[in-house]
Amino acid sequence: MTPRILSPLVLGLLLIFLIGPFFIIIAASLSAGDTLAFPPQGLSLRWVLKVFTIDSFRDSFAMSMLLAVGGTLAALVLGIPAAYALSRYKLPGAETIRTIVSLPIIVPGIIVGLALLRYLVVPFGFNITLALFFAHTALVLPYAVRVVSASLNNLRSDIEEAAVLLGSSRAGAFFRVVMPNIRGGILAAFILGFVTSFNQVPVSLFLSGPGVRTLPIDMLGYMETTYDPSIAALSALLAFLSIGIVFLAERFLGFSRYV
Amino acid sequence: MSDTYLQLDKLTLAYGDTVAVKDLDLSIRKGELVALLGPSGCGKTTTMRSIAGLLNPASGRITLDGADITSVSANKRNIGLVFQSYALFPHLTVYENVAFGLRLKGVSGQDLDAKVTAGIKSVGLASFAARKPGELSGGQQQRVALARSMVMEPKVLLLDEPLSNLDARLRLEMRAELQRVQKETGVTMIFVTHDQIEALALADRIVVMLNGGIEQIGTPEEIYNKPVSAFVADFVGFENVFALENGKLATSNSLVELSAPAPQAAKGLAWRPRMVILGSGPFQGTVRGTSFAGNVREYLLDTPLGPIKAEVDAAEPSHAIGSTLAFDLPLGAAAPLSRYR
Numbered sequence: 001m002t003p004r005i006l007s008p009l010v011l012g013l014l015l016i017f018l019i020g021p022f023f024i025i026i027a028a029s030l031s032a033g034d035t036l037a038f039p040p041q042g043l044s045l046r047w048v049l050k051v052f053t054i055d056s057f058r059d060s061f062a063m064s065m066l067l068a069v070g071g072t073l074a075a076l077v078l079g080i081p082a083a084y085a086l087s088r089y090k091l092p093g094a095e096t097i098r099t100i101v102s103l104p105i106i107v108p109g110i111i112v113g114l115a116l117l118r119y120l121v122v123p124f125g126f127n128i129t130l131a132l133f134f135a136h137t138a139l140v141l142p143y144a145v146r147v148v149s150a151s152l153n154n155l156r157s158d159i160e161e162a163a164v165l166l167g168s169s170r171a172g173a174f175f176r177v178v179m180p181n182i183r184g185g186i187l188a189a190f191i192l193g194f195v196t197s198f199n200q201v202p203v204s205l206f207l208s209g210p211g212v213r214t215l216p217i218d219m220l221g222y223m224e225t226t227y228d229p230s231i232a233a234l235s236a237l238l239a240f241l242s243i244g245i246v247f248l249a250e251r252f253l254g255f256s257r258y259v
Numbered sequence: 260m261s262d263t264y265l266q267l268d269k270l271t272l273a274y275g276d277t278v279a280v281k282d283l284d285l286s287i288r289k290g291e292l293v294a295l296l297g298p299s300g301c302g303k304t305t306t307m308r309s310i311a312g313l314l315n316p317a318s319g320r321i322t323l324d325g326a327d328i329t330s331v332s333a334n335k336r337n338i339g340l341v342f343q344s345y346a347l348f349p350h351l352t353v354y355e356n357v358a359f360g361l362r363l364k365g366v367s368g369q370d371l372d373a374k375v376t377a378g379i380k381s382v383g384l385a386s387f388a389a390r391k392p393g394e395l396s397g398g399q400q401q402r403v404a405l406a407r408s409m410v411m412e413p414k415v416l417l418l419d420e421p422l423s424n425l426d427a428r429l430r431l432e433m434r435a436e437l438q439r440v441q442k443e444t445g446v447t448m449i450f451v452t453h454d455q456i457e458a459l460a461l462a463d464r465i466v467v468m469l470n471g472g473i474e475q476i477g478t479p480e481e482i483y484n485k486p487v488s489a490f491v492a493d494f495v496g497f498e499n500v501f502a503l504e505n506g507k508l509a510t511s512n513s514l515v516e517l518s519a520p521a522p523q524a525a526k527g528l529a530w531r532p533r534m535v536i537l538g539s540g541p542f543q544g545t546v547r548g549t550s551f552a553g554n555v556r557e558y559l560l561d562t563p564l565g566p567i568k569a570e571v572d573a574a575e576p577s578h579a580i581g582s583t584l585a586f587d588l589p590l591g592a593a594a595p596l597s598r599y600r
Contacts, residue, residue, distance in 0.1 A: 155349075156344060156346060158342050158344060158346040159346045159347070159348055159349075161313055161333075161340075161342075161346065162340070162342060162346040162347075162348070162404075162407075163348070163359070164313075164333045164334045165311060165312075165313075165333055165334070165336075165338065165339065165340050165408075166334075166359050166360030166363060166407070166408075166411060167334050167335075167337075167360050167363040167364055167411075168334055168363055169334060172363075176359075177348050177350075180350040181348075181349055181350050
C-alpha cells in the first residue's frame with residue numbers, strides 16, 4: 001500500500017479508537033433496557049433523567065466541582081507569580097524549579113495518592129477534603145505554570161518599564177499592563193486545570209472517605225453495585241459538558257493558541 | 260556650568276560584578292538635545308536607563324533641576340523614555356496608551372480628553388486614536404510612544420535608538436518630528452545612538468562613549484572636525500589614523516619621518532580619505548582596490564605605512580588596480596589627536 005492510502009487509513013483507525021467509545025457510551029445511555037449494554041435495547045431518556053435523581057452523584061458532583069474550581073484557582077494564585085518570576089528574573093535553579101513544578105504530571109497519580117494517604121492522612125489524621133484539595137492543586141499547578149509562562153514569554157517585558165516611567169508602581173504595572181495581556185493564557189490554564197482536576201481518578205481513589213468522594217470515584221463505586229445504563233448517561237453528560245467548555249473557550253479565546 | 264539642569268556625578272553602573280559604566284561625569288543644560296553616541300556595549304543605554312531610574316547606580320549621584328534624584332524611584336522622576344521597541348501597551352488603544360500616565364496622575368474628564376487629543380494630534384495620528392498598536396506601522400507606533408511620553412510634560416525625554424528601526428524616509432520624518440517637539444516644548448532630550456550620522460544631524464551636543472567612559476564631548480562640528488582620540492577619529496570617518504612617536508608616524512614595523520614637525524602635544528594624527536593627496540608626495544603605494552561612489556572614487560592603497568584609504572573626485576583620471584602611485588598625507592589637514600589609545 002502506498003502512503004497515500006495508508007495514512008488516511010491509520011488516521012481513520014486512530015479516530016475510531018479515540019472517539020468510538022464516546023458514541024458507544026451515548027448509544028448505551030439512551031437504552032430503554034435495564035442493564036448497561038451495547039447495542040442499546042430500545043431508545044429512551046429514562047436513564048439520563050435518573051442520573052439527576054441519585055443523591056450521591058449530586059454530592060460527589062458538588063465535591064468534584066469544588067475541587068476543580070477551588071484547586072485550579074489555588075494553582076493559579078501560586079502559578080501566576082511563579083511563572084512571572086521564572087520568565088522575568090534570572091533565578092538560580094530555575095530549571096530545577098520548573099522540573100519540580102512539573103513532577104505531578106510525571107509521577108503516576110497512584111503514587112501521589114498513596115503517599116498523601118500514608119504520610120499525611122493516616123499519621124496526622126489530616127482532613128481528607130483538605131488533602132484532596134492540596135492534591136488537586138498540586139496536580140493542576142504544572143498546567144498553570146506552563147500555560148501562563150507561555151503567554152508571559154510572548155509579552156515584551158519593557159511595557160512594564162514603560163508603565164513605571166509613566167508613574168505606575170511595579171505592582172501596579174503588573175496588574176495594569178501584564179495581567180490584561182495574559183488574560184487569555186490564564187483562562188486557558190484555568191480550563192485545562194479544571195478538566196484535569198475534574199477527570200482525576202488515581203489520586204482521588206486513595207483520598208476518599210465517608211461522604212467525601214469525587215464524581216469519578218463515586219461512579220466507579222456505583223458500577224460495582226448497580227450495572228444500569230445511568231452510568232453511561234452520566235458519562236455522556238460529562239463528556240458534553242467538557243466539549244461545551246472547550247468549544248466556548250475556543251470560540252471566545254482561541255484556546256488552541258495556548259495549548 | 261552654572262545652568263546645569265541634569266548632572267551625573269562620578270556615576271558607576273554595574274550589572275552584578277560587571278561594571279558597565281565607570282565614574283561618569285556629565286552636565287546637561289536645560290533644553291539641550293544631547294546624543295549619547297558609541298558602539299554597542301559602550302554603556303550608553305545603561306547610562307540612559309540609570310537616568311530614567313530603571314537601574315540603580317553602584318555609586319555616584321544624579322541631580323536633576325537642583326534636586327538629588329539618585330534614590331528617587333523611576334515612577335516619581337517624571338522622566339520620559341521612548342523605547343527602541345516602543346513598548347506600547349498592546350491591549351490598549353492609541354488613545355488609552357497616551358492617557359495611561361495622565362490617568363495615574365489623576366487627570367480626568369475634559370482635561371484628560373483635551374490633553375490626550377492634543378497629544379495624539381501633535382504627532383499626526385488623530386484619525387488613529389481608536390486603533391490598537393498592533394494595527395499601526397512601526398513609525399506610527401513610535402509616534403504614539405513619543406506622544407505618550409510628551410503628554411506627561413517630562414523634565415527630560417530619553418530616546419533609545421529612536422531612528423534605528425525606521426527606513427530612510429521615515430528617519431528624515433522622525434528627525435524633523437523630534438526637532439519640532441524640542442523646539443515647541445523646549446524639553447531636554449537625550450538620545451542614544453550607535454549611528455554617528457544621526458548624532459551629527461540631530462544633536463546640539465554629542466557625548467561619545469567607549470568602554471563605559473566618555474571619550475569626547477562636543478558640538479557636532481567639534482566631534483566631526485576635531486576628534487581628540489583615535490577611536491573618535493575613526494568613528495567620524497578619519498579612516499587613516501596613526502600614532503605619533505617622537506614626532507614620527509608609528510606604523511606596524513617602523514617610524515616614518517614627516518615632511519614637517521608634528522604638533523608638540525599630539526599623540527596621533529588622523530586623515531579622512533578625501534584629505535589624502537594622490538599623484539604626488541613623498542610616499543609610494545600600490546592600488547589594491549577601487550570603487551566608484553558617485554561624486555568620488557575610493558581607493559585602498561597598500562603602502563609601507565600600512566593600508567591607506569583615499570578618496571578623489573570622480574572626474575579625476577582613475578588609477579587601475581596594481582598600479583603604483585605617489586601620495587601625500589598633508590600635515591596641515593590632519594586632525595591632531597591628544598590621545599591615541
